Amino acid sequence: MIDLHCHSLFSDGTLTPLQLIERALVAKIKFLALTDHDTTAGLNELHNKALGHDLKIINGIELSAQFKKHDIHIIGLRIDPQNEQLCDFIAKQSERRKQRAIQIGVCLENLGVSDAYAKACEIAGHERIARPHFAKVLINAGIVCDMKTAFKRFLARGKPAYVPTIWPSVEDVVGTILSAGGDAIIAHPLKLALTRLKLFALINAFQAAGGIGIEVVSGEMLGQEIRQVADICKRFNLLASSGSDFHSDASRVGLGMQRELPDDCIPIWQEW
Numbered sequence: 001m002i003d004l005h006c007h008s009l010f011s012d013g014t015l016t017p018l019q020l021i022e023r024a025l026v027a028k029i030k031f032l033a034l035t036d037h038d039t040t041a042g043l044n045e046l047h048n049k050a051l052g053h054d055l056k057i058i059n060g061i062e063l064s065a066q067f068k069k070h071d072i073h074i075i076g077l078r079i080d081p082q083n084e085q086l087c088d089f090i091a092k093q094s095e096r097r098k099q100r101a102i103q104i105g106v107c108l109e110n111l112g113v114s115d116a117y118a119k120a121c122e123i124a125g126h127e128r129i130a131r132p133h134f135a136k137v138l139i140n141a142g143i144v145c146d147m148k149t150a151f152k153r154f155l156a157r158g159k160p161a162y163v164p165t166i167w168p169s170v171e172d173v174v175g176t177i178l179s180a181g182g183d184a185i186i187a188h189p190l191k192l193a194l195t196r197l198k199l200f201a202l203i204n205a206f207q208a209a210g211g212i213g214i215e216v217v218s219g220e221m222l223g224q225e226i227r228q229v230a231d232i233c234k235r236f237n238l239l240a241s242s243g244s245d246f247h248s249d250a251s252r253v254g255l256g257m258q259r260e261l262p263d264d265c266i267p268i269w270q271e272w
C-alpha cells in the first residue's frame with residue numbers, strides 16, 4: 001500500500017507521528033507521506049519513529065493556495081524541509097492562518113461563542129489553527145453535533161464564521177515546492193468545487209508553473225469519481241498520486257485504505 005496524503009496533530013489531525021507509524025505498519029504501507037497543512041513540523045518525529053521499520057517516509061506538505069478566488073490545496077512531495085525559501089513561505093502561511101483564526105474567533109464571539117480562538121489553540125496544542133479546530137470548539141460547546149454540521153452552519157465558505165484568506169497563487173506555491181526540490185500535486189481535485197472548465201484552467205496554470213501530478217485517488221472518492229479524475233490525469237499527461245487524507249481514527253477511510261489507482265495511470269511513485 002501507498003499513502004501520500006495524511007495529517008498528524010501538528011496540523012488538524014489527531015494522531016502523533018508514532019500513532020501514524022503504528023497504523024501504517026498494520027496497513028502494510030510501503031510509502032507514507034505526511035502532508036500536514038502548511039507545515040513540516042511533524043516530519044522529524046515521523047522519521048525517528050519509522051527507524052528500523054520497512055516503511056519509507058516521504059517528506060510532504062499540503063499548501064493552501066488560491067486560484068480565481070477559490071481556495072485550493074497543492075501537495076508537495078519529496079521536499080527538503082530545511083529549504084530556506086520553503087521555510088520562509090511556511091512562516092508566512094502560519095501568519096496568514098493565525099490572522100484568519102483570530103478573525104474566525106471574533107466572528108464566533110459575535111455569534112455568542114466565547115473565547116473561541118483561545119479554545120481552538122488549546123485543542124490544537126499549537127498555533128497552526130485550521131477550521132476543524134473551531135469545529136471542535138463548536139462541538140464541545142454543544143452548538144453542533146458533528147464536524148460536518150459545524151462546516152455547514154458556520155465555517156464553510158459563505159457561512160457566518162467563514163473568513164476569506166488571500167492565499168498565495170498557484171505559481172507561488174508550485175514555485176516554492178520546486179525550489180525545495182519537491183514534486184507538486186493538485187490535491188483532491190473534485191473537492192475544490194470547480195467547474196470542469198475552471199479545473200482545466202487550474203491544471204493549465206499548474207503545469208505552466210511546473211506542477212506534475214494530480215491526486216487521482218483521495219479518501220472518500222467513489223469508483224466513478226476516480227475514473228473521472230484518471231481520465232483528466234491522462235488527458236493532461238500528469239502523474240497520478242493516491243492518498244487517504246486521513247486525519248484521525250474517526251476518518252471514514254483509514255490510513256492507506258483508499259481505493260486502488262486505476263492501472264492506466266502512471267503512479268508518481270513509479271520510479272521511487
Ligand code: AMP
Nearest residue numbers: 012037129130131132147148151152247
Ligand atoms: P483550513 O485549512 O483551515 O481551511 O481547513 C481545511 C480543513 O478542514 C480540511 O483539510 C479538512 O480537514 C476540513 N474540512 C473542510 N471542509 C470540511 C467539511 N465540509 N466537513 C468536515 N471537514 C472539512
Ligand code: MN
Nearest residue numbers: 007012037247
Ligand atoms: Mn485537514
Ligand code: MN
Nearest residue numbers: 062073187188
Ligand atoms: Mn486538502
Ligand code: MN
Nearest residue numbers: 005007062245
Ligand atoms: Mn489533507
